[in-house]
Amino acid sequence: MDLMSLTAVELGQKIKNKEVTVKEAVEESLRRIESIEKDVNSFVTVDKEGALKQAEEIQKRIDSGELNGPLAGVPVAIKDNMCTEGLLTTCSSKILGNFVPTYTATAVEKLKEAGAVIIGKTNMDEFAMGSTSETSYFGATKNPWDLSRVPGGSSGGSAAAVSSEEVPYALGSDTGGSIRQPASFCGVTGIKPTYGRVSRYGLIAYGSSLDQIGPIAKDVRDCATILEIICQHDDKDSTSYKDAASDFTAALVDDVKGMKIGIPSDYLAEGIDPEVKDAVLAAAKVLEGKGAVVEEFSLGMVDYAIPAYYIIASAEASSNLERFDGVKYGYRTADYTDLHNMYKKTRSEGFGAEVKRRIMLGSFVLSSGYYDAYYVKALKTKALIKKAFDDAFAKYDVILGPVAPTTALKCGESLSDPIKMYLGDIYTVSVNLAGLPGISLPCGYDKNGLPIGLQLLGQTFDEKSILRAAYAYEQSRSYKRSPIAERGL
Amino acid sequence: MEKTYETVIGLEVHVELATKTKIFCGCSTEFGGEPNTHTCPVCTGMPGSLPVLNKAVLEKAVAVGLATNCNITRKGKFDRKNYFYPDNPQNYQISQLYFPICRDGKVEIDVDGEKKFVRIHEIHMEEDAGKLVHDSFTDTSLVDYNRSGVPLIEIVSEPDMRSADEVIAYLDKLRLIIQYLGASDCKLNEGSMRADVNLSIRKKGEEKFGTRTEMKNLNSFKAIARAIENERERQIDIIESGEKVIQETRRWDDEKGYSYAMRSKEDAQDYRYFPDPDLVPIIVDDEFLDTIKRRQPELRDEKRIRYRDEFNIPDYDIDIITNSKKMADIFEETIALGAEPKKVSNWLMVETMRLMKEHDRDADDLSFSAKNLATLIDMVDKKVINGSVAKEVFEKIFTEDIDPEKYVEENGLKTVNDEGALTKTIEEIVAANPKSVEDYKSGKEKAIGFLVGQTMKAMKGKADPGEVNRILKEILSK
Numbered sequence: 001m002d003l004m005s006l007t008a009v010e011l012g013q014k015i016k017n018k019e020v021t022v023k024e025a026v027e028e029s030l031r032r033i034e035s036i037e038k039d040v041n042s043f044v045t046v047d048k049e050g051a052l053k054q055a056e057e058i059q060k061r062i063d064s065g066e067l068n069g070p071l072a073g074v075p076v077a078i079k080d081n082m083c084t085e086g087l088l089t090t091c092s093s094k095i096l097g098n099f100v101p102t103y104t105a106t107a108v109e110k111l112k113e114a115g116a117v118i119i120g121k122t123n124m125d126e127f128a129m130g131s132t133s134e135t136s137y138f139g140a141t142k143n144p145w146d147l148s149r150v151p152g153g154s155s156g157g158s159a160a161a162v163s164s165e166e167v168p169y170a171l172g173s174d175t176g177g178s179i180r181q182p183a184s185f186c187g188v189t190g191i192k193p194t195y196g197r198v199s200r201y202g203l204i205a206y207g208s209s210l211d212q213i214g215p216i217a218k219d220v221r222d223c224a225t226i227l228e229i230i231c232q233h234d235d236k237d238s239t240s241y242k243d244a245a246s247d248f249t250a251a252l253v254d255d256v257k258g259m260k261i262g263i264p265s266d267y268l269a270e271g272i273d274p275e276v277k278d279a280v281l282a283a284a285k286v287l288e289g290k291g292a293v294v295e296e297f298s299l300g301m302v303d304y305a306i307p308a309y310y311i312i313a314s315a316e317a318s319s320n321l322e323r324f325d326g327v328k329y330g331y332r333t334a335d336y337t338d339l340h341n342m343y344k345k346t347r348s349e350g351f352g353a354e355v356k357r358r359i360m361l362g363s364f365v366l367s368s369g370y371y372d373a374y375y376v377k378a379l380k381t382k383a384l385i386k387k388a389f390d391d392a393f394a395k396y397d398v399i400l401g402p403v404a405p406t407t408a409l410k411c412g413e414s415l416s417d418p419i420k421m422y423l424g425d426i427y428t429v430s431v432n433l434a435g436l437p438g439i440s441l442p443c444g445y446d447k448n449g450l451p452i453g454l455q456l457l458g459q460t461f462d463e464k465s466i467l468r469a470a471y472a473y474e475q476s477r478s479y480k481r482s483p484i485a486e487r488g489l
Numbered sequence: 490m491e492k493t494y495e496t497v498i499g500l501e502v503h504v505e506l507a508t509k510t511k512i513f514c515g516c517s518t519e520f521g522g523e524p525n526t527h528t529c530p531v532c533t534g535m536p537g538s539l540p541v542l543n544k545a546v547l548e549k550a551v552a553v554g555l556a557t558n559c560n561i562t563r564k565g566k567f568d569r570k571n572y573f574y575p576d577n578p579q580n581y582q583i584s585q586l587y588f589p590i591c592r593d594g595k596v597e598i599d600v601d602g603e604k605k606f607v608r609i610h611e612i613h614m615e616e617d618a619g620k621l622v623h624d625s626f627t628d629t630s631l632v633d634y635n636r637s638g639v640p641l642i643e644i645v646s647e648p649d650m651r652s653a654d655e656v657i658a659y660l661d662k663l664r665l666i667i668q669y670l671g672a673s674d675c676k677l678n679e680g681s682m683r684a685d686v687n688l689s690i691r692k693k694g695e696e697k698f699g700t701r702t703e704m705k706n707l708n709s710f711k712a713i714a715r716a717i718e719n720e721r722e723r724q725i726d727i728i729e730s731g732e733k734v735i736q737e738t739r740r741w742d743d744e745k746g747y748s749y750a751m752r753s754k755e756d757a758q759d760y761r762y763f764p765d766p767d768l769v770p771i772i773v774d775d776e777f778l779d780t781i782k783r784r785q786p787e788l789r790d791e792k793r794i795r796y797r798d799e800f801n802i803p804d805y806d807i808d809i810i811t812n813s814k815k816m817a818d819i820f821e822e823t824i825a826l827g828a829e830p831k832k833v834s835n836w837l838m839v840e841t842m843r844l845m846k847e848h849d850r851d852a853d854d855l856s857f858s859a860k861n862l863a864t865l866i867d868m869v870d871k872k873v874i875n876g877s878v879a880k881e882v883f884e885k886i887f888t889e890d891i892d893p894e895k896y897v898e899e900n901g902l903k904t905v906n907d908e909g910a911l912t913k914t915i916e917e918i919v920a921a922n923p924k925s926v927e928d929y930k931s932g933k934e935k936a937i938g939f940l941v942g943q944t945m946k947a948m949k950g951k952a953d954p955g956e957v958n959r960i961l962k963e964i965l966s967k
Contacts, residue, residue, distance in 0.1 A: 209766035322580035
């Protein structure tokens with residue numbers, strides 16, 4: 001049986017029913033990784049030995065009845081910016097190329113408690129800075145739908161691993177679209193939860209006020225099921241929401257009658273690929289057909305989202321990444337004359353170009369004399385963006401739009417023009433600035449057969465509305481496997 | 490010439506707060522310990538770790554703010570101060586720039602009877618750094634993060650002080666307030682209180698401030714006084730020679746008695762302060778504030794007034810006793826155990842002060858228990874021991890906090906109350922010293938002192954001198 005073609009929940013059920021052992025599931029995942037990795041490069045680290053060992057232990061706990069959750073025994077891949085005790089965690093950077101954490105991130109810990117088997121750590125844009133997964137020190141990840149194209153980013157490894165059926169599900173992180181956009185490019189489903197829903201403890205920070213961990217899987221049910229496991233209040237994260245836990249799967253009903261859905265006309269204006277626009281509007285029609293009330297409206301502030309996002313995220317990143325200095329852990333330059341020289345050489349050699357660009361941008365906007373003009377102004381813009389969404393959610397239950405202006409781009413296209421790459425985040429970054437939950441799910445294919453993503457946004461802590469709308473829409477179509485997934489072994 | 494200049498001084502005082510755990514993690518703040526044993530992912534700046542504010546730090550900072558008449562910020566924030574140095578594991582220090590917890594306070598100081606207010610600009614909370622250990626033998630530097638994340642408050646004064654005496658009065662005032670609050674032990678020599686002195690000079694009568702320097706590494710009141718004097722003279726010399734004072738940070742070398750420049754304003758770093766996104770706003774609501782207010786202990790000034798009302802002891806004694814929270818505590822506890830205030834005060838003012846000097850100890854280091862002092866006073870009252878034995882026993886209490894009853898018992902120091910034996914000894918002394926007896930009888934009253942002394946000696950000090958006197962007089966009047 002093609003175990004990795006199952007959803008995580010389906011595989012979990014088979015394990016529970018003793019139709020499949022945990023070991024069989026893990027071995028199948030490892031076999032697929034071995035066969036596919038050379039083409040896709042989803043992983044930085046595959047923990048074959050550890051996974052097989054975990055499989056044995058978890059099987060015992062399932063057999064004894066101690067573990068009976070829906071995902072017990074199901075393999076998972078973790079984005080390489082979440083700390084895993086004893087397992088290399090690199091952020092796809094040379095500077096953390098040898099870093100083995102002494103502790104495990106809370107979200108990963110929750111999965112482990114639920115019986116997940118950690119297969120390995122997925123590739124990403126270095127320190128989650130990028131929209132293509134090409135800035136990784138360990139080489140670019142490729143799109144399972146077309147190996148000449150990017151999988152999106154920064155959680156490109158996690159999205160590609162799910163899309164190519166190396167694992168049934170994965171964790172990603174989303175600072176400006178890093179779960180939703182790769183999910184869209186790879187034809188899978190991903191959720192960025194409300195800021196504060198998932199503990200950030202152990203997530204190596206990029207933009208602390210924007211970062212959020214979330215699931216990437218084949219369907220909406222999987223995502224809701226994973227959320228039920230990872231969304232819990234955590235005393236170790238000051239920004240963790242006190243009522244973080246919720247019964248998300250209760251929202252999975254095929255019923256959107258009377259649901260008010262708004263489409264920002266600003267999202268369908270210039271710059272969007274007509275094929276993407278058509279697919280998104282067609283999806284809106286489906287929901288309308290199911291009884292939702294759909295209308296277009298003007299959201300406003302859209303033009304300000306990208307500059308505000310890049311100022312805030314870069315400012316926070318410039319400070320967050322200061323700790324990588326060659327003193328305590330990670331890479332240290334081979335030869336140096338004194339402390340300052342050691343810092344300079346370590347960081348010059350250890351960070352890639354995009355990371356350096358953002359550190360410099362962030363340091364500049366925080367520097368004396370520019371702080372008010374850039375950083376403070378960006379924070380004010382952030383507040384106005386939040387207000388624009390609040391106004392919209394006074395009228396609508398869910399906001400519907402595209403995830404990205406285009407489908408997956410050719411490899412190498414974006415890096416030559418960073419501004420163009422930044423503009424590709426136009427529909428996703430404002431969601432992080434406003435702290436809202438957003439889901440990305442497939443809604444069609446362009447003329448090249450590349451997946452198109454639909455994005456649904458909800459009010460803060462109202463994941464349930466977007467899960468319900470997404471689930472209802474999903475019932476109108478069937479899951480399409482990527483060519484790499486179909487290729488088999 | 491010198492007299493035409495006025496010194497203008499403002500202080501930045503760092504105080505280590507006496508919390509059990511660090512400001513942003515659960516690690517112990519205990520001093521010492523093997524390097525890097527009081528550490529965790531948070532205070533060693535591990536990737537992905539996050540700070541969570543220790544509420545006890547906020548409570549203590551607010552308590553200090555209230556006691557120094559500050560306005561408490563109801564919605565505060567923490568900011569990151571970015572700079573690279575290995576003792577700072579994140580390469581940014583979590584501090585407060587934009588919304589410090591306390592603002593606009595003042596404390597009253599008294600220099601030789603002259604009273605004035607020193608205004609407090611702000612008090613903010615921040616984390617301490619680790620410690621670098623330079624090993625010259627292997628030419629390497631090692632870092633110990635046990636101190637990393639220990640909570641500090643920084644108390645920033647306005648430039649309101651004009652002399653070293655005022656500076657010391659201000660520091661002493663802060664020390665007493667903070668010790669009374671139990672917020673810190675405030676020891677300059679151990680670094681739990683550190684003061685940086687900002688100093689400038691100007692011609693008397695001038696309104697505009699001169700260019701200031703900041704002096705660091707001042708580890709005692711004496712060093713502060715010397716550094717202020719030295720810096721004042723240095724700046725006068727510069728101005729008198731027609732040059733300009735450079736705004737810079739200087740380091741005081743107390744051994745050599747001079748300071749040298751560490752860094753000037755030109756190469757001052759841009760700390761790129763911004764609000765720490767990992768920490769939520771610090772909300773001080775009415776309930777929290779009321780709780781802290783209710784918990785505020787009696788401070789020194791209040792205590793002085795109460796002592797004056799309650800205990801019949803001189804103002805001088807009151808000042809000495811309340812100058813240390815520790816001594817005031819012993820004083821009150823001893824009285825609570827039934828001892829007479831005047832007698833307790835005497836023990837503290839005379840014997841305790843003498844022994845402190847002899848053993849080179851601060852009042853804050855007093856380690857004997859009120860219970861043992863109360864017992865001792867009671868034993869003297871009941872004439873179980875005499876005064877000189879009591880002094881001997883008290884020294885043991887002071888140094889080892891011994892139980893006086895047990896000690897007197899074990900060492901056979903009880904006053905001999907056997908009148909027959911005492912009378913017999915006195916008769917022998919009288920018989921052996923006819924010259925003194927003669928002198929006494931011929932009107933030289935002082936001669937009796939010699940006979941008392943001889944008797945005490947014969948009794949190995951264990952007689953009650955009053956009793957000896959009485960019996961002697963009786964015998965001599967026969």
